Amino acid sequence: xxxxxxxxxxxDTLARVEGEGSLYIKLVGERVADVKLxxxxxxxxxxxxxxxxxxxEVADITARICGIxxxxxxxxxxxAIERALGVRIDPRVRLLRRLFYCGEWIESHTLHVYMLHxxxxxxxxxxxxxxxxxxxxxxxxxxxxxxxxxxxxxLGGREIHPISAAVGGFYKTPTKQQVxxxxxxxxxxxxxxxETVRWTAGLKFPDFEQDYEFVALRHPDEYPFNEGxxxxxxxxxxxxxxxEDHFAELHVKHSNALHSVVRGRGSYLVGxxxxxxxxxDKLPEVACQAALDVGLQPPVKxxxxxxVVRAVEIVFACAEALRVIREYDxxxxxxxxxxxxxxxxxAITEAPxxxxxxxxxxxENGLIVTAKIVPPTSQNQKRIEDDLRExxxxxxxxxxxxxxxxxxxAVRSYDPCISCATHFLKLVVExxxxxI
Amino acid sequence: MSSxxxxxxxxxxxxxxxxxxxxxxxxxxxxxxLGVAGAVEIAxxxxxxxxxxxxxxDIGLVEGSITTYQDAQRIQxxxxxxxxxxxxxxxxxxxxxxxxxxxKDVDEFIRVVYATPQFISTLxxxxxxxxxxxxxxxxxxxxxxxxxxxxxxxxxLAGRKPNVPTYSVCIECKRKSNVCITVAxxxxxLGPVTQAGCGALCPxxxxxxxxxxxxxETPNTASMTSQFRIxxxxxxxxxxxxRGFNAWAWQFRKASEECERT
Numbered sequence: 001x002x003x004x005x006x007x008x009x010x011x012d013t014l015a016r017v018e019g020e021g022s023l024y025i026k027l028v029g030e031r032v033a034d035v036k037l038x039x040x041x042x043x044x045x046x047x048x049x050x051x052x053x054x055x056x057e058v059a060d061i062t063a064r065i066c067g068i069x070x071x072x073x074x075x076x077x078x079x080a081i082e083r084a085l086g087v088r089i090d091p092r093v094r095l096l097r098r099l100f101y102c103g104e105w106i107e108s109h110t111l112h113v114y115m116l117h118x119x120x121x122x123x124x125x126x127x128x129x130x131x132x133x134x135x136x137x138x139x140x141x142x143x144x145x146x147x148x149x150x151x152x153x154x155l156g157g158r159e160i161h162p163i164s165a166a167v168g169g170f171y172k173t174p175t176k177q178q179v180x181x182x183x184x185x186x187x188x189x190x191x192x193x194x195e196t197v198r199w200t201a202g203l204k205f206p207d208f209e210q211d212y213e214f215v216a217l218r219h220p221d222e223y224p225f226n227e228g229x230x231x232x233x234x235x236x237x238x239x240x241x242x243x244e245d246h247f248a249e250l251h252v253k254h255s256n257a258l259h260s261v262v263r264g265r266g267s268y269l270v271g272x273x274x275x276x277x278x279x280x281d282k283l284p285e286v287a288c289q290a291a292l293d294v295g296l297q298p299p300v301k302x303x304x305x306x307x308v309v310r311a312v313e314i315v316f317a318c319a320e321a322l323r324v325i326r327e328y329d330x331x332x333x334x335x336x337x338x339x340x341x342x343x344x345x346x347a348i349t350e351a352p353x354x355x356x357x358x359x360x361x362x363x364e365n366g367l368i369v370t371a372k373i374v375p376p377t378s379q380n381q382k383r384i385e386d387d388l389r390e391x392x393x394x395x396x397x398x399x400x401x402x403x404x405x406x407x408x409x410a411v412r413s414y415d416p417c418i419s420c421a422t423h424f425l426k427l428v429v430e431x432x433x434x435x436i
Numbered sequence: 437m438s439s440x441x442x443x444x445x446x447x448x449x450x451x452x453x454x455x456x457x458x459x460x461x462x463x464x465x466x467x468x469x470l471g472v473a474g475a476v477e478i479a480x481x482x483x484x485x486x487x488x489x490x491x492x493x494d495i496g497l498v499e500g501s502i503t504t505y506q507d508a509q510r511i512q513x514x515x516x517x518x519x520x521x522x523x524x525x526x527x528x529x530x531x532x533x534x535x536x537x538x539x540k541d542v543d544e545f546i547r548v549v550y551a552t553p554q555f556i557s558t559l560x561x562x563x564x565x566x567x568x569x570x571x572x573x574x575x576x577x578x579x580x581x582x583x584x585x586x587x588x589x590x591x592x593l594a595g596r597k598p599n600v601p602t603y604s605v606c607i608e609c610k611r612k613s614n615v616c617i618t619v620a621x622x623x624x625x626l627g628p629v630t631q632a633g634c635g636a637l638c639p640x641x642x643x644x645x646x647x648x649x650x651x652x653e654t655p656n657t658a659s660m661t662s663q664f665r666i667x668x669x670x671x672x673x674x675x676x677x678x679r680g681f682n683a684w685a686w687q688f689r690k691a692s693e694e695c696e697r698t
Contacts, residue, residue, distance in 0.1 A: 013482050013488065014482070015482045015483075015484075015485055015486040015488070016482075016483065016484065016485065016486065017483075018456045018460075018483060019451075019456060020451060020482075040506075041453075042452070042453040042503045042504045042507060042558065043503075043546075043549065043558060044453055044503070044532075044533070044534040044562075045534065045537055045542075045545045045546070045548075045549050046549075047548060047549050048537070048540070048544075048545035048548040048549050049533070049534075049536035049537060049540070049545070051548075053676065054673075054676070057676070057680075060646060060680075061533060064455050064457075064532075064533050064578065064681065065455060066455050066456065066457075067454075067455040067456040067457020067458065067459075067460045067579060068456060068457070068460060070455075070457070111463065115463060115484070116484075119486075125485050125486045125487035126478075126484050126485030126486065126487060127484065128470075128473045128478060128484075128485070129485075129487075131470060131473070138470070139470070142466040142467075142469065142470075143466065145464075145466055146466040146467075149464065149466070157637040157638070157640070157641050158579075158634070158637060159464055160457040160458075160460060160461065160464065160579040161457060161578060161579055161648070163637055163638050163641055163643070163646075164641045164643075166643075171638075171641045171642050171643040172640075172641040172642045172643075334642075405486075408486070417456075
């Protein structure tokens with residue numbers, strides 16, 4: 001069938017994503033003429049007002065960039081500042097930070113898998129409507145999410161903007177017994193996450209594979225959270241300190257947003273798919289096996305399957321949390337004293353959505369001189385548009401409403417966090433009449 | 437019409453400049469979410485649903501501060517559409533952390549963060565919702581307490597006053613039998629001037645309160661400032677302490693500006 005005329009796929013308020021964005025795709029005949037993922041989330045200028053704040057305040061402030069992944073912001077900020085100041089942390093604090101991140105991954109991935117993404121696969125507007133037909137699935141999801149939140153609550157005091165992580169350690173570390181009390185919940189969660197892998201693998205996936213450059217941390221011994229070199233399937237292998245030499249933000253014609261690219265190559269993908277493909281050999285046996293049992297092995301090149309990979313990462317996070325708990329003993333000192341001093345430090349950690357880069361320069365009083373933050377969603381943004389350009393071409397003959405929903409589903413595969421991306425994105429505030 | 441067919445109250449959730457954390461509190465209420473969803477119609481909540489029904493809404497929950505001309509217009513429309521308008525979180529009730537621009541040159545801020553400043557459209561000030569439209573209730577916190585949110589929704593639907601205390605964090609510390617960290621360890625703590633609601637979290641984790649629930653009812657900020665000075669804090673440090681997530685709340689604003697003047 002030949003399609004004539006001009007049609008527009010337009011979503012004025014992207015739903016089930018964090019933050020405010022819209023989607024615009026122009027189809028002329030069978031050609032995709034234009035793709036824009038527009039961001040109208042207002043800028044908040046974090047890098048600007050961080051200047052003059054003391055390094056001890058940075059983890060609390062940057063957490064407020066994102067209510068969904070505050071721990072990622074705390075971890076990248078703290079590790080960058082510790083590198084700037086040459087701080088060495090207790091190995092038990094290091095373990096605890098891994099446990100902290102496990103909590104955020106379980107919570108954030110479960111939210112995305114069941115509440116934000118699964119309704120697309122099953123044809124529901126939202127998880128509430130889905131619960132009417134799949135009550136047991138949704139109840140299990142809520143309980144799984146709650147286990148992640150329970151870890152965060154113990155280590156950080158509260159789920160959103162936790163208060164205990166600090167440069168040098170934690171304000172207060174839990175006792176061995178408090179951490180052990182999580183075991184029963186986590187054993188249940190591990191089983192629930194294995195069911196999640198099977199459940200998501202049974203969904204129907206569009207046939208859509210792309211040749212991505214995957215970028216993720218890689219650590220010699222473990223699946224990455226806070227440490228490792230930044231690698232890709234196209235030969236990238238660098239330290240966090242070299243990040244800005246290898247990545248750039250470009251202003252693309254017809255787009256008001258800055259796009260992150262690998263210098264000399266182009267768009268790239270960060271997040272679960274990249275981590276899984278580059279670190280499959282570092283997954284614990286139980287997660288590895290869960291993936292293989294449903295026929296999932298690297299390289300996974302279909303972005304829609306990221307929902308299954310996220311489920312595998314929940315398995316990993318539950319198993320890793322249990323491992324950490326077995327090894328954990330409370331450190332003698334919860335945090336080391338860190339004196340003020342001049343320094344520059346960079347760090348990359350793996351937020352649920354992908355790598356999060358921070359750089360800080362500090363003066364002799366420990367005050368921030370300059371700050372730079374590159375969140376995962378801004379790094380994926382160009383890749384999302386590249387995907388849509390290819391994917392929309394497959395949908396030209398579809399009824400507009402179905403094609404629109406499919407494109408939304410593709411965007412949600414990235415679990416975009418627009419609130420995060422905005423504080424640095426270049427944008428034009430644009431609103432239409434459709435939403436208020 | 438019979439009571440059976442009586443429509444459920446409609447709730448809309450609206451976002452302005454913010455981190456999404458306060459509206460996430462609703463999804464984080466894992467034990468209560470399905471119950472709430474059964475009692476009301478979630479008519480507009482883009483973070484959770486594609487379905488967007490038009491107003492009017494019985495309750496509007498507003499997250500975020502006003503930082504752009506377009507948002508200053510939009511909040512007027514949201515107010516017209518909502519019978520009861522509730523603001524949630526430090527951004528909506530006090531301008532949020534992004535209100536730190538209010539003491540600076542926002543054009544310089546734009547140049548620091550963005551390479552092409554002419555693309556950025558923003559206001560000089562980040563302001564709370566109540567500076568733009570009448571607000572029926574302000575729920576404090578960065579982030580809000582999800583149990584206070586559920587209580588507030590329940591109370592509003594029942595037509596009663598919500599049980600949200602306006603006393604200080606100190607009362608919560610006493611209730612939890614926390615040893616006062618200022619008295620015992622000499623740690624500066626904003627607890628005496630900060631509204632309760634968090635459950636005195638920070639003192640329970642061996643650190644001073646940093647004021648994320650904003651000023652309590654009639655706080656004695658002058659006394660707080662002298663206490664910080666006694667503990668060895670320079671005026672620049674005291675000013676920074678007040679200039680956090682509720683910096684633009686007038687009591688904290690006044691206190692930080694007084695420190696800068698001395």
